[in-house]
Amino acid sequence: MRTASHLRVGDQPWVKWSLISLALTLVGLLLVVPLVAIFAQAFSGGLQTYVANLTDYYTLRAIGLTLFVAALTVPINLVFGVFLAWLVTRFEFPGRKLLITLIDIPFAVSPVVAGLLYLLLYGSNGWLGGWLMDQDIQLMFSWPGILMVTVFVTCPFVARELIPLMQQQGREEEEAGVTLGASGWQLFRRVTLPNIQWALIYGVVLTNARAVGEFGAVSVVSGNIRGETNTLPLHVELLYQDYNVVGAFTSASLLAGIALLTLLVKSFIEWRQMRQRAALSEEEV
Amino acid sequence: MKLAKQVKTLAAALALGFSAAQAQAADQSLLNSSYDIARELFASYNEHFADYWKNKTGQTVEIRQSHGGSSRQAQAIIQGLRADVVTYNQVTDVDVLHERGNLLPADWREQLPNASSPYYSTMAYLVRKGNPKNIQNWDDLAREDVSSVFPNPKTSGNGRYTYLAAYGYAQQVFGDDQAAIDAFVRTFLNRVAVFDTGGRGATTTFVERGIGDVLLTFESEVNNIIAEYPDHGFEVVVPKVSFLAEFPVAVVERHAERNGNLELARAYLEELYSEDAQRLLAGFNYRVHNETVQAEFADQFPPLELLTIEQIAGSWESAMTEHFANGGKLDQLQRR
Numbered sequence: 001m002r003t004a005s006h007l008r009v010g011d012q013p014w015v016k017w018s019l020i021s022l023a024l025t026l027v028g029l030l031l032v033v034p035l036v037a038i039f040a041q042a043f044s045g046g047l048q049t050y051v052a053n054l055t056d057y058y059t060l061r062a063i064g065l066t067l068f069v070a071a072l073t074v075p076i077n078l079v080f081g082v083f084l085a086w087l088v089t090r091f092e093f094p095g096r097k098l099l100i101t102l103i104d105i106p107f108a109v110s111p112v113v114a115g116l117l118y119l120l121l122y123g124s125n126g127w128l129g130g131w132l133m134d135q136d137i138q139l140m141f142s143w144p145g146i147l148m149v150t151v152f153v154t155c156p157f158v159a160r161e162l163i164p165l166m167q168q169q170g171r172e173e174e175e176a177g178v179t180l181g182a183s184g185w186q187l188f189r190r191v192t193l194p195n196i197q198w199a200l201i202y203g204v205v206l207t208n209a210r211a212v213g214e215f216g217a218v219s220v221v222s223g224n225i226r227g228e229t230n231t232l233p234l235h236v237e238l239l240y241q242d243y244n245v246v247g248a249f250t251s252a253s254l255l256a257g258i259a260l261l262t263l264l265v266k267s268f269i270e271w272r273q274m275r276q277r278a279a280l281s282e283e284e285v
Numbered sequence: 286m287k288l289a290k291q292v293k294t295l296a297a298a299l300a301l302g303f304s305a306a307q308a309q310a311a312d313q314s315l316l317n318s319s320y321d322i323a324r325e326l327f328a329s330y331n332e333h334f335a336d337y338w339k340n341k342t343g344q345t346v347e348i349r350q351s352h353g354g355s356s357r358q359a360q361a362i363i364q365g366l367r368a369d370v371v372t373y374n375q376v377t378d379v380d381v382l383h384e385r386g387n388l389l390p391a392d393w394r395e396q397l398p399n400a401s402s403p404y405y406s407t408m409a410y411l412v413r414k415g416n417p418k419n420i421q422n423w424d425d426l427a428r429e430d431v432s433s434v435f436p437n438p439k440t441s442g443n444g445r446y447t448y449l450a451a452y453g454y455a456q457q458v459f460g461d462d463q464a465a466i467d468a469f470v471r472t473f474l475n476r477v478a479v480f481d482t483g484g485r486g487a488t489t490t491f492v493e494r495g496i497g498d499v500l501l502t503f504e505s506e507v508n509n510i511i512a513e514y515p516d517h518g519f520e521v522v523v524p525k526v527s528f529l530a531e532f533p534v535a536v537v538e539r540h541a542e543r544n545g546n547l548e549l550a551r552a553y554l555e556e557l558y559s560e561d562a563q564r565l566l567a568g569f570n571y572r573v574h575n576e577t578v579q580a581e582f583a584d585q586f587p588p589l590e591l592l593t594i595e596q597i598a599g600s601w602e603s604a605m606t607e608h609f610a611n612g613g614k615l616d617q618l619q620r621r
Contacts, residue, residue, distance in 0.1 A: 141364075224351045224352055225350065226349065227349070240485070241352075241485050243509055243513040
């Protein structure tokens, strides 16, 4: 196929190797070194200090709150995402395209702006805030506010994963199910869900990762009450401001650990999806 | 619906666990909105106060703390954070609570002794090991071979105090000669190596990046930095003249009343003036008014002349408009 006169860019070994080493150096400097540094700093005081920092009352409360918010955010956005993806891929209605675009707003908007929007709406000087205050309902500066902004920031993930897949799969299988007399719930359980399950899990993993790590939006509505409205990412900053560098990196190492775990699960799911697709195309042949 | 049910039970269990842990068995609960670096100080004082309150009334009290940049903290209260008391490092941030939220009376500074400032500090220098440039006073900071680090007066209260301290020193030296004052402060600002946005950033610049010969910050903070980086051998220099940095406290009356905490909130702040509490504050490197405690800590706090904001600029209000507003004195003197 190829002759000496048709050398492409990068065919010469020195070009290839210098490009590879450049890429590796950049990846090392930008990704690997900071990641290693987090753990190195976290353990710089020895294992005992690490455990002591980890079991500090306020750190435990921050972990608890973060997990609590994520545990509520994920199911909410799971249901919302599936519902939305189903709606826009299975039905034709005016404004459908617009809806698909609107889903992406939380991606496009800076999280800090999202937080401020919620504050302006629900804060005591806000449109709804005054009324809420009269009813003695505290949304902002307490966990419901944190949950609200987290749901907002993470709401596109599940839908974004499902929409392309469901568009690609089409609705033939579901229509077949309907003609065979399946109820809506049966249809979803037996036909739709098995088809989208891996994309769904992927969406959930991403939602969870973001919900755990969200800083900007949460920091606006948190109120920074220690042990009460302080999430893990906020706790990292707070410890750092307090000159407790090792403590800050200890909490950061937890977040980094979650990130690594997310990547692992993500790779596994991608591998599963690839096998599934390969099996599918074999069947078709 | 098995899955949905499981999810529901899980969420309920989590919510229960979380809120149960939250509602610790205290008779009363108080929320203190405070500035960034005061966590350990108030962790310690809250313990003291809880004991005191228990002895006095027999009731247990849980004090919750919110820490952050004090301007942002004040903003959160205006937006609905229901703090009972504020303990800040800037008078203007408490004023804002009256001006924009009408949450406390205009005369809040007259409600407690010493203009509602139970402790105070001043701007001090952190110099490198052995003080190689022999930095002792403000005129050393205008020397050509000295470069200094402090946060930007535009964005940081810390930086504002530093600027005012240098300005006040110049007023003392040059008297009515406004041109000489301006020239001195202009040189002083010219010697700044890096203007970080906040106190923590300035510390990182000085300590970890090794920039500058001197870091200017609160005297209380300087000692924390030395403790945090014991290997660097940093030294503290307290100039002969500096700025009186007040740490104002106030009851956020509207919120405290709503929370049914008015009496408790007042007692919480009044107790800060007791001898035991003042000793505790001095232990955190803050200067206090109690004379017995002053005598005990005399070695730690060298005497110096403290200039008030009234002496330097008349009031905080005029300081903000004349010096720190856009196009004000600070902007003029920074133009190179």
